[in-house]
Amino acid sequence: MSSQQEQGQPRPLQMGAKGAYIVRLLMVGDSSCGKTSLVLRFDQNVFSTKFVTTIGVDYRDKMVKIEGVPMRLQLWDTAGQERFRSLTSNFFGRADGFVLTYDISNRPSFDHVIGWMRDIKTRAPPDCDIVLCGNKSDLDNDRVVTLEEGKQLAEEYGVEFFETSALTGINVEKMFYGLSTTIKRKRIDEFEAGGNGNSASGGGASTAEQGSVNGGGATQPVNLGAAQATENTPKSGCC
Numbered sequence: 001m002s003s004q005q006e007q008g009q010p011r012p013l014q015m016g017a018k019g020a021y022i023v024r025l026l027m028v029g030d031s032s033c034g035k036t037s038l039v040l041r042f043d044q045n046v047f048s049t050k051f052v053t054t055i056g057v058d059y060r061d062k063m064v065k066i067e068g069v070p071m072r073l074q075l076w077d078t079a080g081q082e083r084f085r086s087l088t089s090n091f092f093g094r095a096d097g098f099v100l101t102y103d104i105s106n107r108p109s110f111d112h113v114i115g116w117m118r119d120i121k122t123r124a125p126p127d128c129d130i131v132l133c134g135n136k137s138d139l140d141n142d143r144v145v146t147l148e149e150g151k152q153l154a155e156e157y158g159v160e161f162f163e164t165s166a167l168t169g170i171n172v173e174k175m176f177y178g179l180s181t182t183i184k185r186k187r188i189d190e191f192e193a194g195g196n197g198n199s200a201s202g203g204g205a206s207t208a209e210q211g212s213v214n215g216g217g218a219t220q221p222v223n224l225g226a227a228q229a230t231e232n233t234p235k236s237g238c239c
């Protein structure tokens, strides 16, 4: 653990070999909620109705410019199936951000968000940012999780929220850019400005720049509420 983390302060982002900052984003959430589809829509602007479940972890990277700054987004697309959980959670310790996804037409996938949050809190660096993503918003007729429920849960955790559709593409870029912007402001700008990462300037990054409809204060600490009370696993410190 770095000295910044010991002091509860964000670490500066790592600079890669090609002059781009490296941002490690992890896709997490139940199987079939659309993690791989979101990555493919974002990276290649494609979509398939065929379901090929992810085995272990897939990887892609994508170069983007966030507010003029080159960033290499490393997209780690983890398997949602329970049998891969111990493997995939090993990746949490080096994450800069999480896209925690559920399917708006699948209630259990929403109910399991609390468990995913607990895993993130247990294993991920405290300065990582999280976006809660209700995917398959095109399936409005089959919707079982309301927009309000999603927003409210995100608010409880103090994370940003988007409803997306990998099928139509709606909000997919906004979601990835929103999360990346939040990370950039907290983990680059505040260091360049000579700050220590504790100022409020990183919050709600996506709303100003990318026109997010559902964004919230993303840089607040994750509040696990009641879920944390039952958690007795010590922090792994794997970062």
Ligand SMILES: Nc1nc2c(ncn2[C@@H]2O[C@H](COP(=O)(O)OP(=O)(O)OP(=O)(O)O)[C@@H](O)[C@H]2O)c(=O)[nH]1
Pocket: 029, 030, 031, 032, 033, 034, 035, 036, 037, 038, 048, 049, 050, 051, 052, 053, 054, 055, 078, 079, 080, 081, 135, 136, 137, 138, 139, 164, 165, 166, 167, 168
């Ligand atoms: N209607 C609709 N279907 C979607 C959407 N996103 C994904 N799907 C479908 O949902 C199924 C599962 O999608 P995946 O992206 O493979 O799900 P996953 O979360 O990666 O699943 P695992 O790899 O098993 O964890 C596929 O049949 C997709 O076509 C969406 O936004 N709308």
Ligand SMILES: [Mg+2]
Pocket: 035, 036, 037, 052, 053, 054, 077, 078, 079, 080
């Ligand atoms: Mg997948």
